[in-house]
Amino acid sequence: MTDFLLIVVVAIVVFLLLKNLFFSKVSTVDVVKEIDTAGKTKEEYDEPTVIQDYTPKMLSNYNGFDLEKIFMAVNGKVYDVSSGRRFYGPSGPYSNFAGHDASRGLAKNSFELEVIPTWDQPIDDLSDLTENEWSTLRNWENMFKGKYPVVGNLVSEADYSKVRIRHM
Amino acid sequence: MSVVTLLVLIGLITLLISYPYIKDNFQDINPAFLERQSSVGSTRQKGESAIYRSVNVPHGISLTGGLRIRIGYKLRDGCLKDVWSQALANANSRDETKSGKRISDLMKFAFPSGLKLTIGQVNTLLHQIAERTSRLTDKSKVGIFTDFTSPESIFLALSCFFVSEKTLVSYNSLPKKPVEDLDLIFVDAAQYGKVSSMGFKNIVVIGRPGIPSIVSSDEKTTKVLDFKTKIADVSGTVEPTFKYSYDPDTQYMNFNNKPYTEINDSREVDFFQRSFVSSIGSRLMSLPKAFNWSKDDSLLVVASPMDGQSKNFLLMNILCGILSGVRQISVVSDSDVNNLNDLLEIDRNVTILTARDQSLKRLVSQTSVSLFKKFLIGRSEYLNSTGIFNTIGCSVGGLHLKLVYSMQSSNPLSSRLYNTLRSCLGSRIIREKYTSLTMGPIFKTNVYESRVLTDSKLNGHRFVQFGVPGGLFGAEVEKE
Numbered sequence: 001m002t003d004f005l006l007i008v009v010v011a012i013v014v015f016l017l018l019k020n021l022f023f024s025k026v027s028t029v030d031v032v033k034e035i036d037t038a039g040k041t042k043e044e045y046d047e048p049t050v051i052q053d054y055t056p057k058m059l060s061n062y063n064g065f066d067l068e069k070i071f072m073a074v075n076g077k078v079y080d081v082s083s084g085r086r087f088y089g090p091s092g093p094y095s096n097f098a099g100h101d102a103s104r105g106l107a108k109n110s111f112e113l114e115v116i117p118t119w120d121q122p123i124d125d126l127s128d129l130t131e132n133e134w135s136t137l138r139n140w141e142n143m144f145k146g147k148y149p150v151v152g153n154l155v156s157e158a159d160y161s162k163v164r165i166r167h168m
Numbered sequence: 169m170s171v172v173t174l175l176v177l178i179g180l181i182t183l184l185i186s187y188p189y190i191k192d193n194f195q196d197i198n199p200a201f202l203e204r205q206s207s208v209g210s211t212r213q214k215g216e217s218a219i220y221r222s223v224n225v226p227h228g229i230s231l232t233g234g235l236r237i238r239i240g241y242k243l244r245d246g247c248l249k250d251v252w253s254q255a256l257a258n259a260n261s262r263d264e265t266k267s268g269k270r271i272s273d274l275m276k277f278a279f280p281s282g283l284k285l286t287i288g289q290v291n292t293l294l295h296q297i298a299e300r301t302s303r304l305t306d307k308s309k310v311g312i313f314t315d316f317t318s319p320e321s322i323f324l325a326l327s328c329f330f331v332s333e334k335t336l337v338s339y340n341s342l343p344k345k346p347v348e349d350l351d352l353i354f355v356d357a358a359q360y361g362k363v364s365s366m367g368f369k370n371i372v373v374i375g376r377p378g379i380p381s382i383v384s385s386d387e388k389t390t391k392v393l394d395f396k397t398k399i400a401d402v403s404g405t406v407e408p409t410f411k412y413s414y415d416p417d418t419q420y421m422n423f424n425n426k427p428y429t430e431i432n433d434s435r436e437v438d439f440f441q442r443s444f445v446s447s448i449g450s451r452l453m454s455l456p457k458a459f460n461w462s463k464d465d466s467l468l469v470v471a472s473p474m475d476g477q478s479k480n481f482l483l484m485n486i487l488c489g490i491l492s493g494v495r496q497i498s499v500v501s502d503s504d505v506n507n508l509n510d511l512l513e514i515d516r517n518v519t520i521l522t523a524r525d526q527s528l529k530r531l532v533s534q535t536s537v538s539l540f541k542k543f544l545i546g547r548s549e550y551l552n553s554t555g556i557f558n559t560i561g562c563s564v565g566g567l568h569l570k571l572v573y574s575m576q577s578s579n580p581l582s583s584r585l586y587n588t589l590r591s592c593l594g595s596r597i598i599r600e601k602y603t604s605l606t607m608g609p610i611f612k613t614n615v616y617e618s619r620v621l622t623d624s625k626l627n628g629h630r631f632v633q634f635g636v637p638g639g640l641f642g643a644e645v646e647k648e
Contacts, residue, residue: 028622048218
């Protein structure tokens with residue numbers, strides 16, 4: 001009885017092996033995109049950010065609280081620092097910088113609110129910074145350039161309106 | 169149940185359980201890697217897509233790199249003269265693996281006519297061509313109207329790149345008006361009639377001894393010369409020399425930065441030194457170590473008719489062959505080979521084959537195979553499609569290809585057809601997509617690419633794969 005059982009099992013295995021080896025068709029990979037319940041593909045979720053100009057008011061929305069993404073400006077450039085959410089996100093140690101122009105704060109190595117202009121203030125021209133403070137700011141800027149993607153420039157409301165009119 | 173029965177059953181069950189793991193080990197690469205061959209940028213400009221970057225390029229390496237030639241502790245991108253300098257330096261080493269001979273005696277350029285020239289002989293010819301070309305024109309440009317299948321046209325191009333440093337203006341179509349900054353053109357005998365009335369001061373005809381029989385109305389002002397007697401007799405006896413007046417440590421900044429120009433339908437496309445070295449660098453450096461072009465390899469280039477992409481593909485292959493010091497570089501016209509057996513007649517030791525996709529398809533389909541071989545090809549196709557590379561389906565005994573480069577034409581083959589080609593050739597295939605605006609490929613597939621793509625929603629419609637951005641640059645496409 002056991003020998004009969006063995007013969008059956010071996011026959012099945014040999015059959016499967018031969019079928020696989022001699023009669024299998026070319027294996028294909030389906031390229032249909034996976035769509036989730038919301039009707040979006042993974043690529044649509046990972047849609048890259050369009051590079052554009054930001055006014056201080058627009059920038060203020062990207063604080064990780066009002067909008068999920070976290071942007072901050074350093075020396076005229078706007079960086080997407082969302083990947084550093086634990087530093088710049090709500091309740092992070094540098095959350096004051098999120099959605100703001102952080103240039104003066106970085107130059108003075110200060111995270112206090114006094115060195116961070118609010119959205120309704122004009123853009124800080126940093127003209128009163130000392131040489132040492134400029135050097136510090138440039139070091140920070142290099143760090144940001146290497147670590148975070150630039151998503152645009154920080155411009156005043158007036159400049160932003162001018163550009164929009166030109167494009168219309 | 170006896171002990172033997174028990175053991176056999178345990179063995180079979182173990183085999184069944186471990187089958188998926190065993191299968192994975194036979195695969196070239198995990199399919200998950202093939203799905204992520206490029207990384208997409210996190211930002212994009214308005215109206216454009218994000219930049220896609222090949223994962224072959226590690227972060228921290230410039231997108232527009234080059235040959236990475238070392239001077240002390242510094243690396244530089246290099247120029248075309250470095251390619252020849254490197255080839256001559258390689259030529260002075262000895263073949264340690266096989267014969268023990270000097271590489272200079274082994275490395276050869278071969279043509280279907282039976283002509284074989286060692287690298288030393290080619291060096292002599294390049295200098296001779298440069299010197300005699302300079303006698304015919306004092307302008308910095310030289311024109312050429314050829315399909316680059318003759319040794320003369322190839323050596324003229326190499327002479328311009330490496331020695332004379334004149335800009336080579338390659339015509340794929342002739343302009344309607346005479347060209348002002350050019351007074352010398354090299355032309356294939358078959359094309360002579362087209363350029364005879366263009367007003368060039370000197371026309372050098374390749375491939376037919378003596379003055380051509382076609383005489384144009386402007387013949388009085390045009391001097392027609394033949395390549396063999398006036399420039400160089402490439403099929404005659406040539407003494408090898410290794411003299412090359414270029415010092416890669418000190419003269420690396422002295423070069424003509426515009427070595428090659430192409431004219432396509434009156435549109436001029438300039439190629440710079442960077443266009444060449446970055447393409448060569450990305451092509452050779454992005455290969456896994458097992459597939460590196462080496463001194464044991466033999467390169468066979470199947471050249472296609474006149475169009476910008478094919479010429480760029482051919483030049484790129486020859487330059488890569490020269491730099492890597494392959495044992496032999498053979499160039500054959502697409503029309504001179506009918507099937508895979510013909511390739512072996514040209515070079516029995518060919519290991520790297522480069523050809524247009526339609527040529528590969530034709531060569532494979534015209535190679536006759538037995539019924540049993542057809543069965544083996546079918547099984548080989550199945551295994552290849554699962555990622556298990558094998559050579560059981562290789563159509564021709566004695567063909568031991570390591571790599572095949574396929575230039576994707578405007579009518580590219582589907583991934584299903586490439587699977588068949590891979591099985592019949594018994595080699596991994598890198599598909600490359602060229603344009604007339606780039607020297608190297610803009611897209612290429614991974615050397616281990618084995619997937620046969622399909623779309624169940626489109627009734628199994630099969631796909632063409634272009635691959636990922638070719639090596640050291642990112643690709644960007646327009647987006648609405």
